Amino acid sequence: MHKLFNSNSPIGVFDSGIGGLTVVKNIIAKMPNENIIYFGDIARLPYGTKSVETIKKFAEQTVKFLLKQNTKAIVIACNTIASVATDTIKTLANEIPVIDILSSGSRAGAFASKNNNIGIIATPTTINSNAYPIAIKKLNKEIHIFSQACELFVPFIEAGITHHKALELIAKDYLQPLKTHNIDTLILGCSHYPLIKDTISSIMGKDVEIIDPAITVSEELFYTLEKNHNLNLQQKVPTYNFYVTDKPIHFQKIGEKFLHRSMEKLEIVNLTE
Amino acid sequence: MHKLFNSNSPIGVFDSGIGGLTVVKNIIAKMPNENIIYFGDIARLPYGTKSVETIKKFAEQTVKFLLKQNTKAIVIACNTIASVATDTIKTLANEIPVIDILSSGSRAGAFASKNNNIGIIATPTTINSNAYPIAIKKLNKEIHIFSQACELFVPFIEAGITHHKALELIAKDYLQPLKTHNIDTLILGCSHYPLIKDTISSIMGKDVEIIDPAITVSEELFYTLEKNHNLNLQQKVPTYNFYVTDKPIHFQKIGEKFLHRSMEKLEIVNLTE
Structure with a gap:
């Protein structure tokens, strides 16, 4: 079969909304030659309170x-999509590597903890999927995991x-409730949460290490592309294309706060089944 | 053209989500013979931060x-749908009467105010549409209107x-900010807000009348059906069918809190264009 991509092809990053831009920010910082396509399904967010079947379809x-x-x-x-639809997406993507924020965050959390007590905070759907505990237990079955849904963080x-x-x-x-369990590591299981890391850290105290999977997923992407000889080595100015299914009031302003740069190529597209 | 409905036909009530159940609650209280079909587009909520074109399409x-x-x-x-899509819906509905919560709320507010200073609280899209001020000014151009978007009320x-x-x-x-404008009337411009009326009232104080359009829209529906000789006069147990595009965790529990009764016939449907 003829390969449709080469090392100069873009990386596709997607999220239900705006949070995944924290991942794009980290990819740009680590791999400044790469072309990136971002997709945010703004018209149908939030995914965090939707059913598994709906999230898979979207x-x-x-x-x-x-x-x-x-x-x-x-x-x-x-994280919500990763928690319920990673297998579906891998089947669809076939030979194209799929890197997911949840697996990366789980590995980083399992590696960081010294006392084997890890906390996870995320949206209700991610927590109810039990995907983080399952992924972490596969890495180290001695680890105790304490989960907490934080439904209002995304709206704030x-x-x-x-x-x-x-x-x-x-x-x-x-x-x-997480503090009472003597955790030494807290995974931010939602790509929005790095923006309120200050508030979270000040409550958890300095002895709890905060894991930001938006950073670790970018590292894993780098290793995967490098291993497959697919890093972009061209010294050209890269292209960043942002696609959304809707562009609400203040979207660009908030998006640029997540991204730490301007979104020049921002386009509204319509997804159908 | 053959009429497809008669006085025993159901009333269709719809919302982007769960809030419209406060309207159903009031219709049931006022018109206990009526059959009701409720539709909540849960899979694609919230509408309050989406663009006008997307809301019209949905x-x-x-x-x-x-x-x-x-x-x-x-x-x-x-209110968000009413603020941007009422004309579109009236065209589509043709001879079938369309009653909207925003017009009803505007009339009730304009009628209640004695000092002609009215406050409106709603979602960002409703406020930005300027639909309440436009509707109220048509009723009485002497009224001063002070608007405030309350983005976090719905998530809470x-x-x-x-x-x-x-x-x-x-x-x-x-x-x-609304208190500094000496308002004597505050319209709850979002069908969720009656559930936090206590909190709102205690901040506004006892001299500010709170208008709940979920009540006034039910009154207007009653008058319209009565005028058209379309009230259901059968003494049968009515049917209440609830359709949603998704059924998230806790939906039924929260819905029944809005409705003040159980939702027996709750079905998930898939909307396509």
């Missing part, structure tokens, strides 16, 4: 869109509120 | 679904948090 539509553009790798930058962050007394109070409600 | 799909079931009236129970309510110090702090941030 993810398939997105991956088909990315594959049509001859991506050389697919990055699942959304998307409302642009990353420092506020109300956010602190809500965060304390969510995090206090 | 609303058209929903109304087509309701019309296929020979509804005798359509109630737009979502859908997370099941209706009484919490964090919610009070967020509510104070939103409502304090």
Whole structure:
């Protein structure tokens, strides 16, 4: 079969919304030659409270869109999607490597913990899927995992509120139960959460290491491309294309806060089944 | 043209999600003989931060679904949809009456105010559409309207948090600017907000009348059906069918909190264009 991609082909990164831009930020920092296509399914977010079947269907539509553009790798930058649809996506992607934020975060968490007590915070769907505990137990069955759904973190962050007394109070409600379990490592199981890392850290205290899977998934992408001799070695200015299914008020402003740079090529597309 | 409905046909009520169930609750209380079909587009909520074009497209799909079931009236129970898509829906519904929560709420607010200073709280899309001020100014151009988007109220309510110090702090941030304008009437411009009326009232104080359009839209539906001789006069036990595009965790529990009764006939349907 003729390969449709080469080392100059773009990397496809996708999320239900805006959070995956924290992954793009880290890929750009680590691999400045790479062309990137980002897809955010804004019109149908949030995925975090949707059913497994719906999330699988939406993810398939997105991956088909990315594959049509001859991506050389697919990055699942959304923990909710990774928690329920990684196998479906790998089947669809065939020979193209699929890297997912959940597996990367699990490995980093398992590696970081010294006392084998790890906390996970994420959206309700990610927590209910039990995907992080399953992935971590496969790496080390001695590890104890304490999970907490933090339903309101995404709405706060998307409302642009990353420092506020109300956010602190809500965060304390969510995090206090984890503190009682003597965890030494906390995985941010949602790509939005790095934006409120300050608030989370100040509640957890300095003895708890915070794992940001948006960083570790970028490292794993780098290793995978390098191993497959697919790193882009051209010294050209790379292209970053951003596709969304809707562009709500303040989207670009908030997106650029996640990305730490401007989104010049931002286009609205319509996904159908 | 042959009429597809009669007085025993169901009333179609729809919303982007769960909030419109507060309208169904009031219709059941006022018109206990009526059959009701409720549609909530859970898979694609929230509409409140989506673009006008996307909301129109989604609303058209929903109304087509309701019309296929020979509804005798359509109630737009979502302020965001009413603010941008009422004309589109009226064209589609043709001879079938369309009652919208936004027009009803505007009339009730304009009628209630004595000092002609009215406050409106709603989602960002409803506020940005300027639909409430436009509707109220048509009724009485002397009225001054003060609007405030309350982006986090819906996420709090859908997370099941209706009484919490964090919610009070967020509510104070939103409502304090309205208090400085000497309003005597506050319209709850989102069908979720009646569930946090206590918190809102305690901040606004007892001199501000709170208007709940979920009540006034049910009154208007009653008058419209009565005028058209379409009230259901059968003494049969009515049927309530609830259709959603997704059924997330806790949906039924939260829905029944909105509805104040059980949802026996709850079905997931798939909307396509």
